[in-house]
Structure formats: structure tokens, C-alpha cells
Amino acid sequence: MRLSQFHLHTEKETPAEAELASHRLMLKAGMIRKLAAGIYTWSPLGLRVLRKVEAVVREEMDAAGAIELLMPSIQPRELWEETGRWEKFGGQLLKIRDRKDAEYAYGPTHEEVVTDFARHELASYRQLPVTFYQVQTKFRDEIRPRFGVMRAREFLMKDAYSFDVDAEGMAASYAKMHAAYTRIFSRLGLRFRAVLADTGAIGGDASQEFHVLADSGEDAIAWSDTGNDNDAAGYAANVETARAAAPGPRPAATEAMRTIDTPTQRTCEAVAELLGIPLQRTAKSVAVVGHDADGGPQFVVVLVRGDHEVNEIKLSKVPGLGEYRMATEAEILEHLGSEPGFLGPVAPAKPVRVVADLEVAAMADFVVGANRRGEHLAGVNWGRDLPEPDAVADVRSVVEGDRAEDGGVLRLMRGIEVGHIFQLGRKYAEAMGCTVLDAAGKAAVPMMGCYGIGVSRIVAAAIEQNHDDAGIVWPEAMAPWTVAVCVINPKNDPAVAEAAAALHDELAARGLDVVLDDRGLRPGPMFADIELIGIPHRVVVSGRGLEAGTFEYRARTAAEAENLEREALLERLAGPQGSRH
Amino acid sequence: MRLSQFHLHTEKETPAEAELASHRLMLKAGMIRKLAAGIYTWSPLGLRVLRKVEAVVREEMDAAGAIELLMPSIQPRELWEETGRWEKFGGQLLKIRDRKDAEYAYGPTHEEVVTDFARHELASYRQLPVTFYQVQTKFRDEIRPRFGVMRAREFLMKDAYSFDVDAEGMAASYAKMHAAYTRIFSRLGLRFRAVLADTGAIGGDASQEFHVLADSGEDAIAWSDTGNDNDAAGYAANVETARAAAPGPRPAATEAMRTIDTPTQRTCEAVAELLGIPLQRTAKSVAVVGHDADGGPQFVVVLVRGDHEVNEIKLSKVPGLGEYRMATEAEILEHLGSEPGFLGPVAPAKPVRVVADLEVAAMADFVVGANRRGEHLAGVNWGRDLPEPDAVADVRSVVEGDRAEDGGVLRLMRGIEVGHIFQLGRKYAEAMGCTVLDAAGKAAVPMMGCYGIGVSRIVAAAIEQNHDDAGIVWPEAMAPWTVAVCVINPKNDPAVAEAAAALHDELAARGLDVVLDDRGLRPGPMFADIELIGIPHRVVVSGRGLEAGTFEYRARTAAEAENLEREALLERLAGPQGSRH
Incomplete structure (x- = not known):
């Protein structure tokens, strides 16, 4: 590929509206151009990267035995009524009326459509297990689309759906997809974690998210230090759902309960400081309104x-x-007899339900608010100063350093969710009357899994993880080209232009994805472009180099360039660092 | 590929709703499944064919120097307002309101979006010429979606847009796309014609359509027999716009005008029969209401x-x-003084404008209605019995046997439009303020071309052209697989299963796109499936064949199967008929 025959359009200025590095760099490199809020055109440069990701995803899905099809983007309301999601999905569902006033949605996901396909196409357990997938454009009408393609409204997704006769089969299909996802993100050269996740609006029995690790990630994830990099061997979970190891047994009480004056101390931190005790000895009371057995508040x-x-x-x-x-101040006053800042579970104004986190239920001699302005209670003990809690449950977020269930220590990192896999069970198939005949000839509802990868989001996530002051630092597998051959002064030095073209052709013939920068820019702007767009390997062909019989080579991640003779250069590019396309 | 690991779902019954062979066969072969009116899921089988077409299109676009990008499907109303097409495009434009009440359309075409991209990305004539393209999902809200994917609402299209500094450049870019389209349809193995076309709603200066020839085609096309098959060398045009060679000079009058009694003869055919003259001696009068110089009726x-x-x-x-x-009967009575059936240009009740077709203007001694019930006039001559026509123009459709402008004879055929290329000129760039600096440093509006191919429609059109009673007869380049290896009784005969698998693997290793039918069906249903889905080459591996050391080979188009030894079979499949993937 000759860059003079391509459309590369980098920006000199840093776009003001971009908060995230990936958004800024994608605009600056000219990979994307905004058409409307959360809606982007992928330029020729951006599309090359997107297609590389798509190709890896497709290869690994095929290798895992998934079968590709292509479902429509426009889906009829009737299908979404069958699962109740026409209303329940919420504002992200872009609803559309056609010229005949029939209602449709632009598919944000395809559980309904694939289940409709399956109920017509699958008749017998002999056709199972089967996993269908597609790479397709989705639309989610985000209230606050932002960060470029990281949280776009129109985006490219790979979604897959498995059908099995039973839970064991579903778990096996799920495991295959887990393995395929692990291969995909490994091949893409990304540092990532597969973590346990909440099932959220999709529902179902079990799910895991795949996160690209980056400080700017929207999600916090916890992982046990027993696991290795990119490996799911250790316990790992989204902080939304991560659990720590259960605490040990509750120690015996050693103190008497006493009232402490805390005139201005309205937080656990302030009270602990006043008393000179660790924050871990205090308990925080949060007042909420739930439902009783009859559904009343x-x-x-x-x-x-x-x-x-x-x-x-x-x-x-x-x-x-x-x-x-959350309870209102009036409700708090009514039930606890106090204002916020001094709340506690001891002697409330009215009987209240007490839900204690696992850790709090295992505490003795702890400090809580006294339900009186300016006072806290210390030396509080369960069963003596207040009844045992009505419910004990894990209701807190894990923190760095917590003991993990697998014996390790929990570490926290930020991640960008790029994949999510679910065991759905029979939820969709049951709602839509999808059945197959089982081995006994009886109609059976298949068990489904669904598996999504945000193809366009991966591009942004990879940049968040891999960039420096000069621009993007692509992993080999995602780079628009892996090698750039830069020509110094091609117009005035035909020998240099010829040598560069010959080198380009030879590298291309050897299977390298190489681009010849024959635009005739001065070295400064040319190198700045090549660094900005993140090409892993740069070779400079100059008159001086030709005289010396060398090419200047620099890896994008290297501090310095080096001059290599032709054979050494070819060897370097063919080595483990040089990737073929 | 093993068919047991694929999802093939053919139907035994012929779908009742399908009028066209392609629609019927695509449903029967399980290539597509209807989700809603004009909205289809492409099954794994259908998608294989779609992707083959897409790949050929992409390769030829790349080879022609076009640069791929990816524009959004959802486009803001504001852009369409700039060209006035938000209103003018009509009901096919699917309009959408998002959750913030902003208006969008699901792109039926991308002139606005690409021009917006260009006005931001193109600054100098040095960046021209450039042609951008994409392969992308479009939506047109057809009033009567029908014939399956032939006239679907959601469909896959390749659309390209060229930008040039001047008309000469535009014509060159257009010629490149014309050549690329010719290569695409040739490589796909289709019989087609490139024909001159009306520019319709897209507008612009010149345009050609590419038609796949099929008796069921919606369009009539005319081509001069000077041209060869698939070649645009001879004159060819959509009948909407096709011209015949101009007639010779008008002969001198030889008859006097006379009135003929035609009491029940209300058509030219009936009058000609009554008079015993060729129909070509009569002229038909059609009354319409246009506009005068002031815009009045x-x-x-x-x-x-x-x-x-x-x-x-x-x-x-x-x-x-x-x-x-068309004029109303009352208007006709007022202006001509007669009822329809006896209308003519001679002595109207009021002065009327007369528009004569080229052929009529060159006639002498012809027959027209007399503007009196039950009477026609014969021996009518221009300039003597009535004034010379106010306007002479080509206003008729060509017919089979007309002389063509290039000296040949015009033939008529039916075609399915699968491609359309346009020289747009400055229409869109001007409306949207897209300029580049020219060589003199002045802002210049670039000249555009646009070039569409209906990727999904090609699949249906190919079937219309290539099918028989047993099913689809794919051209090699579009077949889901080019070779099927069918195994007889694999479960009870492991040696046969093994030999078939070995043959499959060898053919695959040789680069053939081969599928192993290892589903264990009886020969009848298995062969019926393979014929229905149109695989070009079928090889049967059976116990009897293995004993004889032969494989049964049959081309999809051959009347009979033949038994070939291994080497002969490999040679046959590797020959010009065996296509590699």
C-alpha cells in the first residue's frame, strides 16, 4: 500500500471535546469523524484497524465451531413484546415507526431475533448444540453518548447465541466461548481480565465480563493475586459483584457499651479519629426503604x-x-429519632429491620451512631446491646487488600468492558415458545447462552491501554499496517524513491502488512504521523543510508533508532516482532 | 467444512407466498428467513453466498483504487435538509426520532454523509481524485416490499463516491468504476448488460445501470446486436431511456386527406385492420396537460x-x-371536441400544442382520429392538412427490431438492476458547500460521481438467471461451496466415511471450497439438498465405488454422472471448471 494512494488525514490540533486519550487520538489520527452525537464515520485508516479486530474475532468464533449468520438491524415490536422487553429495555431502545405506522426497534441486541430464528429452524435435539453468531451494527440510544466510539450509540458488535438441551450442555458451550474470548484478546495483544459479573438487564444464571485493563476504565475490577496476567485462573470479578473471603468468627465482647460525645463528628472517619481507634472498629448505618412481606414499605x-x-x-x-x-430525612427522623450523622441500629425510635454486612456481623465492641444528635455509642455488641441482625449478607464492595476466596489477596484495577458472556438458561426460549424434541420425543425448551464483544469499542480500549505522548502504540495484530517504510525526499532523489519502493514490495511479498510513506512530507511531519497512527515498525530510507548500505529502523516502543543492513532488517521484521497479515 | 457441523435447513414444501423463482428457492434452500415485511435474516448458508459476492466486489473496488471507509446507518436530518432531500426523497426515507426528539433517517444512500466527510477531510486539489466506498446496510421503506431480498427494505449495498476537480476527471473516475463493475459481474459469472439509464431521484449528468439478464426481470432493456454478450461496446439502454436511430426524411405526400367511417374502431389496430394497412401507417394521439410559458395549464x-x-x-x-x-375526458371534449377513441391533431376545437414523436414527424399519408365520433382521417400530411408540429421529440419507447444509433438492430431483454453508476456533477458538493483549493489557490467545488451495487440483490438476481427444476445452479464464484463430497451410508461403512473425509481434506488442501455431506441422509434426500442449494460439483463416495476404485462425479449442469478414478477426478476439479476460494 502506498500512502499517496490512501486517504490519511491527521489533525495538527488536539480536539478540545475529547476527554479520553483514545477519543483524542482517534480524532487526531483521523480514524473516526463525528456525524452526530454518538455516531461516527470510520475513515479508511480507522476501518483498517476495525477490520483487523473483526477478522480475529471471526477466526476464533469459527475455530470454536460457532456458525455465522446475519440478522437484520430493524426488528419488529411484536417480537420484543413476547419477552416483555419492548417496555422493560428502557430508553436505550431506539423505537421506529415505518410509513405504515408499524413499530420497530433498531436492534441493541438480538436475543429475540435469534430465538425466533431458532424456533423455526431447530426441531430436534440432534441439531444441538449449536452456536450462531454475527458481526453486525447495533444501536443503543445512550442518554450521554461520549468518549468517541467507547460509548457510541451506533457501534459494531459480535454477538453469539448458543442453544443446548440441558444445563450441562449450556455450561460447555459457555466454556467454549470463554476460551474463544481468551484467545481473541490474547491474539489482539491486549492485557485483559475475565471477571465474574452481574447479569443486569440481559438476565440469566451466570456471566463473566472481559475487561481491557486501563487506568481510565469506567469499571473497577478485583482480582486475586493467585491469578496470572490475562488468565482467569485466579478469582476475578467486577467490583459490582466481587466477594471477599468470609470473615472469621465473631470475637467475644470485652467492653461495656458507653455513650461518646461527638458534637461535630458526623462520619465514621471523624469519630475514629476522635477516639483514636482504627476506622475498622466503626460501623456505618445507611437508611433505606425496602418492602415487607406484604409488599408495603x-x-x-x-x-x-x-x-x-x-x-x-x-x-x-x-x-x-x-x-x-434511600430513606428521606423525614423517614429517618420518624424511625430512628435522629438526623443523619448520628444514626445507628441501637434503640431506634420505632422497630426497624437491620441488615448487617458479613464483616459487621462478625464485629464485637464496635462504634455506631446513638440516634441522638452529637452522640455515638462505643463498645457495642450484638445480642447484648441490640438484637442479632435480621439479615446478614455480603452488601459491601471489596477493597484493595481484602482476602480473596481462593486464598490470595484482592487487588483492584480499572477496566474497560469489551466482552460479556452469559448463561441465559431458558428465559428467552421459554418466553418465545422455542422448543425442540428431546431424545424421548418430548418438546423441550433449550438452554441458551449469549456472548457479546464490542468490536468497535475494542479499538478505543486498545488505545487507552497502549499510547504515549506521541500517539497510539498499536499491538501488532491491530495496527493499520505493521511496518511503515518512510522515504526521505523522494521527489529529488529518485534512487531513494526506487530503493524504498523495492523494499516495500519485498516486505509485502514476504507477507508483511507494509505501507510506503511516499507522500513527500518533510521527515518531521512524516515521522509524527507514523508515530501518531501507531505503526509498530518504522524503516527510513534516505540517501545517506543508501550510501552507507543501511536502513534506519525503529520499533514504535524503542527509545532509539538503529541502522541495519538489509539482511539484518529483514530478519528483524520477520522475527517474533514482525507480524504477518 | 463438514455439513454435520453446519446449520443447513432446507424446506420440503414450496413456500406459497413466493412469486419469483429466486424468492421461492432461497426460502426452500433455507438461505433467508423473513423477520418482517422486506426484512430478512441471512442464514449461515445464505450468508456464505452473500460474503462471496461481497468479497469480489471489495477486491475489484480496491483494485480500481477506491478506498474503503464505513459511514453510519443513522444520519441526522440536518444533513438531508442541506440538499433538500429530507422532504424530496419521499416515503422510502425511514425517519426516526431519538429519545431527545432529534430527527434522523436510516440511510437509504450516503451522498449527504460522504459529502460532509469530504468537506471536512478534503482541502486541496492535490487530494483528488479520490473515490471512497463502503459495504453497508441500507434501509428503504418500500411501499410494497416483495420478492424476498430482490426488493427488500433492509439490504446490503456497496456504495462508492468519487471526487474530482473537473468534468474530465469525473468522467475518468466514472470510467474506472464502469470497468470495475464489468469485472465484478464477469467474475461472478453472470450474464449482464451495462445500459444507459435515466438519472432519476439521484440526479446528475449521465448514468448507466448494470442489469443481470433474466426473463423475470422488472426492467426492459434494449441493446444493439453490434454488442457482444456482457460487453458494453454496442449501444444498450434501459427502455425507459433507450433511443432508436433517427428516421429518414419525410416522404412527399401522395394522397389526399379523406374521412373514413370507423363506427366501432377506437384503436389504431382496429382502424389499420379495417383499412387493410400496416399499423405503422397510423398515429396515436395522447392528450395530456402540461404547462405554458407562464406556468399555466x-x-x-x-x-x-x-x-x-x-x-x-x-x-x-x-x-x-x-x-x-393525463387530460380528463372533459378537457379532451373541450379542446378537441371529441371523445377518446377518435382523437387527432387535425382541426381541434381549440388551438392545442402538438408534440410529435420523431417517427410521426417523418410520416406522410398517415391515419389519425378525426375528432368526430366514428370517424378517422386518412392521407393526412404535415404542413398541408395541419401545421407542422409545435415540437418534435423522441417520446416513444423503442421496440424490438428498431434500428440502433450504432447501426445495429435493437433487441429487447428483461433485466434485473443490480448496479447503477452516476456522474453527479456539482449537485451535492454545491448544496453542501464542499470546496477544495484548486491549483490557482481558489476554492473550487469538486465534481462527484456515485456508484451503487445491490450486494444482496445480486444473490437473488443470480438465482433468477441460474436455476432449474431441481433448484439453484450457482455460478462457481457465488456458490456456498464449489464441491460437495457426498458420503453414502457413513455410519455403517467406516471405510467409506474415511475415504470421503480423506478426499474432502485433500480437496480442501488443494484450495477448493469443499463441503463434506456427512449428515448420514439417504442418497435421495442428500442429493436433492445438494442440487437445491446449487453446488456446482458433486462427488459421491460409496462402497461400490471404492471397490471399483472410482468416485461418481456430476457437474450440477450435466445430465449424467460419470465414474472417475481418483486422478481423473482431481484433474477435473482442478480444471477451468474447478474454482478455488
Whole structure:
């Protein structure tokens, strides 16, 4: 490929609107151009990268035995009514009326369509297991589209759906996809983690997310230091759902309960400081309103350790709390008899339900608010100063240094979610009446899995993980080209232009994905472009070099360039660092 | 590829709703499944064919120097307002409101988006010429979606857009695309014609359509027999716009005008029969209402030869007739003084404008209606019995046997439009303020071309052209697989299964796109499937064959199978008939 025959359009200025490095660099390198909020054109340069990701994804899906099809982007309302998601999916579902007033949605995901396909095409257990997949454009009407293609409204996704006769088969199909995803992200050259995840709006029994690790990631993930890099061997989970090892047994009480004056101390931190005790000895009371057995409102005090935070997703799974909300100040005054800042589970104004985090339930001699302005209680003990908690549950987020369930120590990192796999069970197949005849000749509802990869998001995530001040630093497998041959002064030095073209042709013939920068730019702007767009290997062909019989070679990640003779250069590019296309 | 690991789902019954062979066969072969009106899922089998077409299109676009990008499917209303097409495009434009009430359309074409891209990315004439293309999903909200993917609402299209500094450059870019299209349809193995076309709603200066020839085609095309098959060397045009060679000079009058009694003869055919003269001696009068110089309504009599038909598209291009409509009976009575069936240009009740087709203007001694019930006039001559026509123009459709402009004879065929190329000129760039600096440093509006191929429609069109009673007969380049190895009784005869698998592997290693039918079906249903899905080459591996040391080979188009020894079979499949993937 000759760059003079390509359309490369880099920007000199740093785009003001871009908050994230990937967004800024993609605009600056001219990979994408915004058409509307969350809607982008992929330029020729950007598309080369997108297609490389797509190709790796497709190869690994095929290798895993998944079968590609192509479902429509426009889906009829009736299908979404069958699963109840026409209403439930929420505002991200872009609803459309055609000229005959029939209603459709631009597919944000394809569980309904693939289940409709399956109920017509699958008749017998003999056709199972089967996994269908597609690489296709999706639309989600984000309220706040931002960060370029990281959180775009229109985006490219690989979605796959497995059908099995039973839970064992579903787990096997799921494991195959897990392995395929691991190969995909490994081949793409990304540092990533597969972590346990909440199933969220898709629902189902089990799920894992694949995160590209980057400090700017929106998600916090926890992983046990027993695991290796990129490996799911150790415990790893999204902080939304991550668990620490259970605490040991509760120690015996050693102190009497006493009232402490805390006139201005409204936080656990302030009280611990006043008392000169570790924050871990205090417990924080969070007042929420859930439901009682009859579905009426029920006031609940949730207790987590002073150094912990309530995890809203975990809390929502405590029975009776599914649809909880924060209590109002009036409700707090009514039930606890106090204003916020001094709340506690001891002697409330009215009987309340107490939900204690695992760690709090295992504490003795702890400090809580006294439900009186300016006072806290110390030396508090369960069963003596207040009843045992009504419920004990894991309702807090893990923190760095927690003991992991697998014996390791939990570490926290930021990640960008680029893949998500789910065991759906029978949820969709049942709602849509999808059955196959089982071995006994009876109609059986298949068990499904669904598996998504954000193809366009991977491009942005890779940049978040791999960039420096000069621009993008592509992993080999994702680079628009792996080698750039830069020509110095081609117009005035035909011998140089010829030598560069010959080198380009030879590298291409050897299977390298090489581009010849024959645009005739001065070295400064030319090298700046090649660095900005992140080409892993740069070779400079100049008159001086030709005289000396050498080419200047520099890896994108290397501090310095080196002069190599032809054979040494070819060897270097053919080595483990030189990737073929 | 092993068919047991694939999802093939053919139907035994012929789908009732399908009118066209391609629609019926695609449903029967399980290539597509309807999701909603004009919206289809491409099954794994169908997608294999679609991807083969897509790959050929992409290769030839790349070879022609076009540069691929990817524009969004969802386009903001504001862009379409700039060209006035938000209103003008009509009901096919699927309009959408997002959650913030902003308006968008699902792109039916991308002139606006690519021009927006160009006005940001192209700054200098040095960046021209450039042609961008994409392969992308489009939506057109057809009133009557039908014939499966032939006239679907959601479909896959390759659209390309060229930018040049001047008309000469535009013509050169257009010629390159014309050549690329010719290569594409040739490589796909289709019989086709490139024909001159009307520019329609896209507008612009010149355009050609590419038609796959098939009796069921919606379009009539005319081609001069000077041209060869698939070659644009001879004159060829859509009948909408096709011209015949101009007639010779008008002969001198030899008859006197006389009135003929035609009590029940209301058509040229009936009058000619009554008089015993050729239909070519009569002229048909069609009454329409156009516009006068001030834009007011103007009654017009259009004359075409008795054996010809008025061509509405040509007629609409006669000055003053752009927005014409058919005259009402009341208007006809007022202006001509007669009822339909006896109309003519001689002695109308009021002065009327007369538009004569080229052929009619060159006639002498002809027959027309007398504007009196039950009477026609014979021996009519221009300039003597009535004034010379107000306008002479080509306003009729060509017919089989017309002389062509290039000296040949025009033949008519039916075609399916699968490609359309346009010279747009400055229409879009001007409306959207897209300029580049020219060599003199002045802002210049580039000249554009646009070039579309209906990728998904090609699949249906190829089937219309290539099928028989047993099913589809794919051209090699489009077949889901080029060779099927069918195994007889694999479960009970492991040696046969092994030999078939070995043959499959060897053919695959030789680069053939081969599928092993190891599903264990009985020969009848297995062969029926393989014929239905149109595999060009079938090899049967059976116990009897193994004993004899032969394989049964049959080309899809051959009447009989033959038994070939291994080497002869390999040679046959590797020959010009065996295509590599």
C-alpha cells in the first residue's frame, strides 16, 4: 500500500471535546469523524484497524465451531413484546415507526431475533448444540453518548447465541466461548481480565465480563493475586459483584457499651479519629426503604464497616430489598429519632429491620451512631446491646487488600468492558415458545447462552491501554499496517524513491502488512504521523543510508533508532516482532 | 467444512407466498428467513453466498483504487435538509426520532454523509481524485416490499463516491468504476448488460445501470446486436431511456386527406385492420396537460406511431411537460371536441400544442382520429392538412427490431438492476458547500460521481438467471461451496466415511471450497439438498465405488454422472471448471 494512494488525514490540533486519550487520538489520527452525537464515520485508516479486530474475532468464533449468520438491524415490536422487553429495555431502545405506522426497534441486541430464528429452524435435539453468531451494527440510544466510539450509540458488535438441551450442555458451550474470548484478546495483544459479573438487564444464571485493563476504565475490577496476567485462573470479578473471603468468627465482647460525645463528628472517619481507634472498629448505618412481606414499605438500617462502602447491586439482591430506595430525612427522623450523622441500629425510635454486612456481623465492641444528635455509642455488641441482625449478607464492595476466596489477596484495577458472556438458561426460549424434541420425543425448551464483544469499542480500549505522548502504540495484530517504510525526499532523489519502493514490495511479498510513506512530507511531519497512527515498525530510507548500505529502523516502543543492513532488517521484521497479515 | 457441523435447513414444501423463482428457492434452500415485511435474516448458508459476492466486489473496488471507509446507518436530518432531500426523497426515507426528539433517517444512500466527510477531510486539489466506498446496510421503506431480498427494505449495498476537480476527471473516475463493475459481474459469472439509464431521484449528468439478464426481470432493456454478450461496446439502454436511430426524411405526400367511417374502431389496430394497412401507417394521439410559458395549464396532443407507446420518462423531459398529467375526458371534449377513441391533431376545437414523436414527424399519408365520433382521417400530411408540429421529440419507447444509433438492430431483454453508476456533477458538493483549493489557490467545488451495487440483490438476481427444476445452479464464484463430497451410508461403512473425509481434506488442501455431506441422509434426500442449494460439483463416495476404485462425479449442469478414478477426478476439479476460494 502506498500512502499517496490512501486517504490519511491527521489533525495538527488536539480536539478540545475529547476527554479520553483514545477519543483524542482517534480524532487526531483521523480514524473516526463525528456525524452526530454518538455516531461516527470510520475513515479508511480507522476501518483498517476495525477490520483487523473483526477478522480475529471471526477466526476464533469459527475455530470454536460457532456458525455465522446475519440478522437484520430493524426488528419488529411484536417480537420484543413476547419477552416483555419492548417496555422493560428502557430508553436505550431506539423505537421506529415505518410509513405504515408499524413499530420497530433498531436492534441493541438480538436475543429475540435469534430465538425466533431458532424456533423455526431447530426441531430436534440432534441439531444441538449449536452456536450462531454475527458481526453486525447495533444501536443503543445512550442518554450521554461520549468518549468517541467507547460509548457510541451506533457501534459494531459480535454477538453469539448458543442453544443446548440441558444445563450441562449450556455450561460447555459457555466454556467454549470463554476460551474463544481468551484467545481473541490474547491474539489482539491486549492485557485483559475475565471477571465474574452481574447479569443486569440481559438476565440469566451466570456471566463473566472481559475487561481491557486501563487506568481510565469506567469499571473497577478485583482480582486475586493467585491469578496470572490475562488468565482467569485466579478469582476475578467486577467490583459490582466481587466477594471477599468470609470473615472469621465473631470475637467475644470485652467492653461495656458507653455513650461518646461527638458534637461535630458526623462520619465514621471523624469519630475514629476522635477516639483514636482504627476506622475498622466503626460501623456505618445507611437508611433505606425496602418492602415487607406484604409488599408495603419497610424501613431498613444497613450496616457496613466504617472503611467499607455499600454495594448497591449486592444490596438490591437481599430478599425484600430488590426495589429499595434511600430513606428521606423525614423517614429517618420518624424511625430512628435522629438526623443523619448520628444514626445507628441501637434503640431506634420505632422497630426497624437491620441488615448487617458479613464483616459487621462478625464485629464485637464496635462504634455506631446513638440516634441522638452529637452522640455515638462505643463498645457495642450484638445480642447484648441490640438484637442479632435480621439479615446478614455480603452488601459491601471489596477493597484493595481484602482476602480473596481462593486464598490470595484482592487487588483492584480499572477496566474497560469489551466482552460479556452469559448463561441465559431458558428465559428467552421459554418466553418465545422455542422448543425442540428431546431424545424421548418430548418438546423441550433449550438452554441458551449469549456472548457479546464490542468490536468497535475494542479499538478505543486498545488505545487507552497502549499510547504515549506521541500517539497510539498499536499491538501488532491491530495496527493499520505493521511496518511503515518512510522515504526521505523522494521527489529529488529518485534512487531513494526506487530503493524504498523495492523494499516495500519485498516486505509485502514476504507477507508483511507494509505501507510506503511516499507522500513527500518533510521527515518531521512524516515521522509524527507514523508515530501518531501507531505503526509498530518504522524503516527510513534516505540517501545517506543508501550510501552507507543501511536502513534506519525503529520499533514504535524503542527509545532509539538503529541502522541495519538489509539482511539484518529483514530478519528483524520477520522475527517474533514482525507480524504477518 | 463438514455439513454435520453446519446449520443447513432446507424446506420440503414450496413456500406459497413466493412469486419469483429466486424468492421461492432461497426460502426452500433455507438461505433467508423473513423477520418482517422486506426484512430478512441471512442464514449461515445464505450468508456464505452473500460474503462471496461481497468479497469480489471489495477486491475489484480496491483494485480500481477506491478506498474503503464505513459511514453510519443513522444520519441526522440536518444533513438531508442541506440538499433538500429530507422532504424530496419521499416515503422510502425511514425517519426516526431519538429519545431527545432529534430527527434522523436510516440511510437509504450516503451522498449527504460522504459529502460532509469530504468537506471536512478534503482541502486541496492535490487530494483528488479520490473515490471512497463502503459495504453497508441500507434501509428503504418500500411501499410494497416483495420478492424476498430482490426488493427488500433492509439490504446490503456497496456504495462508492468519487471526487474530482473537473468534468474530465469525473468522467475518468466514472470510467474506472464502469470497468470495475464489468469485472465484478464477469467474475461472478453472470450474464449482464451495462445500459444507459435515466438519472432519476439521484440526479446528475449521465448514468448507466448494470442489469443481470433474466426473463423475470422488472426492467426492459434494449441493446444493439453490434454488442457482444456482457460487453458494453454496442449501444444498450434501459427502455425507459433507450433511443432508436433517427428516421429518414419525410416522404412527399401522395394522397389526399379523406374521412373514413370507423363506427366501432377506437384503436389504431382496429382502424389499420379495417383499412387493410400496416399499423405503422397510423398515429396515436395522447392528450395530456402540461404547462405554458407562464406556468399555466396547457393542453397538448402527443403523437406516436400506431405500433409505438409513449415513453413517460422521455415525454416528461420535453420542455414545458415536466409535470404533465393525463387530460380528463372533459378537457379532451373541450379542446378537441371529441371523445377518446377518435382523437387527432387535425382541426381541434381549440388551438392545442402538438408534440410529435420523431417517427410521426417523418410520416406522410398517415391515419389519425378525426375528432368526430366514428370517424378517422386518412392521407393526412404535415404542413398541408395541419401545421407542422409545435415540437418534435423522441417520446416513444423503442421496440424490438428498431434500428440502433450504432447501426445495429435493437433487441429487447428483461433485466434485473443490480448496479447503477452516476456522474453527479456539482449537485451535492454545491448544496453542501464542499470546496477544495484548486491549483490557482481558489476554492473550487469538486465534481462527484456515485456508484451503487445491490450486494444482496445480486444473490437473488443470480438465482433468477441460474436455476432449474431441481433448484439453484450457482455460478462457481457465488456458490456456498464449489464441491460437495457426498458420503453414502457413513455410519455403517467406516471405510467409506474415511475415504470421503480423506478426499474432502485433500480437496480442501488443494484450495477448493469443499463441503463434506456427512449428515448420514439417504442418497435421495442428500442429493436433492445438494442440487437445491446449487453446488456446482458433486462427488459421491460409496462402497461400490471404492471397490471399483472410482468416485461418481456430476457437474450440477450435466445430465449424467460419470465414474472417475481418483486422478481423473482431481484433474477435473482442478480444471477451468474447478474454482478455488
